[in-house]
Structures are given as structure tokens and as C-alpha cells.
Amino acid sequence: MTLTIGEAAPEFELPDTEGAMWASRDSAPATVVVFTCNHCPYALAWHDRIAQAARDYADQGVRFLAINSNDAERYPRDSYEAMRQRVAAEDWPMPYLHDATQEVARTYEAEKTPHLFVLDAESRLRYAGAPDADYDDPALRAQWLRDALDAVLAGVEPARPQTRAVGCSIKWKP
């Protein structure tokens, strides 16, 4: 990864599943950008933990933006329509954005689903990696993400600014 901790994160504007546009730049004290998708078991296994973190930090103004960048031609379960259906069927505490051109995933150098990026109030990257140490252990509660958010909200550097993202590869277009 060459997007380094402390560096200004790339700005973007993407549509959610209702067509509303969301910009990365915001007045939130912290923003969590989550590259995820519908078809990957790792993204699905971690989804509830990430969603619960979004709910738990909402009253502190933290903003979560989930992004699907996968090639829907080869992976139809990651199509925009499939995203819409999933959000309609589930209780999502964050917008699910469609990166149809894959440009945002490229500029963030996202590699996996899930792959998390925590930005501070100035949109500087403060954490990148996995939600926690094991997709198979819900008791971990996305602790690495929570630790990073607690540090950013306290105005200090996260003790663990980077971890290895674990999951399915982003499905790039040919």
C-alpha cells in the first residue's frame, strides 16, 4: 500500500443505492471508508460487526461509507441492483455506495473486501486494514476499528495504524 498513514485521503463522490450522492469531504470528526461487497464471505462475516460499530459511534458524529467497487459483469451478485436489494432487505446504518468505475478503489489502493480506511476530521488517513483479528470470532467486535476511532476522536495517533486486510480480492474489470 502506498497511501500512507497521515496522508490526505483521496476525495470522491459516489451514489448510494437510492441515487443520492455522498462526498468523502464532510464535517464529521472521523469517517470510515469500508470497501465491501455482496458476494465475499469475509465481507459478509464481518458486516454485522462493522454495522454495529457504525451504530455505536453515530452519536459521536462518526460517518461510515460502505463502497462496492467490484466488477458486476463477472460478479453479478455485486451489481447495483443487487446492492439495492440487499439494503432494502437489511438494516444498514450506513450508505452503500457504488464505485462503478472502480476509480475510488484504485485511488485508495484498496485490495480486499473488507478493507477499512479511517480518516480524521481533516480527511487524513489514520488507520487502514481489517476490522479485527478474526472474521470467525464475533466477540472481537471490530476492535481494531474501534481502537482507531477512539484514538482519532481523542486527537491522538492510533497505536495500531495499519493491519493486514483479509478477505476476497477486489474484482477488477479486465
Place this chain on the structure above:
Amino acid sequence: MRTPDVEVLWWDGCPSTERALDELGAVLRELGLVDAQVRMREITTDADAERVGFLGSPTILIDGRDIAPAASNDTAALSCRVYRRRDGRISPTPDPEDLKDVLRRAAAQEVS
């Protein structure tokens, strides 16, 4: 008790293979199927996936049969496979108890 044929179809782009092999090995040992040879078949292209009906990595075949039924929206693709554990959690590897049931049945079948 016969030794079932065990084959694992895998794709290099998915990190689930090692854990699946660990869990499969543990189940084989627990059932006393120590003579079972786990054959590995790498799936490398979309065309390969389509041809063999590869629903994601890992796919485990016991006596040529997939241990997990295909979901209605499963399609052949180079991807990680989605399994559901017995407690309802989604997982990249099959529930070891499901593996155990399938292997136990296969081992108990009479040789024709």
C-alpha cells in the same frame, strides 16, 4: 469402512484454502480416515470455473459430490465461496460438522 475420494477445488485469489485444509484434515483424523488422500485441483480461469461448475474456493468434493448444496444465486466464478455454519454465521469454509456428516456417510457406503 471404505476410504472416500476427497478432492479440493481451489483458486489462488481466495485466502480460504489453508484453513479449509486444516479443518478437513482434523475431521479426517477424527473419523480415522487417515488413509484418505486429499487431491488438490487448482481452478485458474473463468472458463475452467464455468466448465467444472466451480462455485467458489474452496469447493470440496467427496466421491465426486459437492459437500454443500448450491444456493439459488450461486454462479460459477473465480471467487471465495460462501458457506453457512450450523449456528447461522457466514463463513468462507464449511462447517466441520457438515464435513464430518458427509465423510461419515461416504465411509459407511458399501463398495460395489
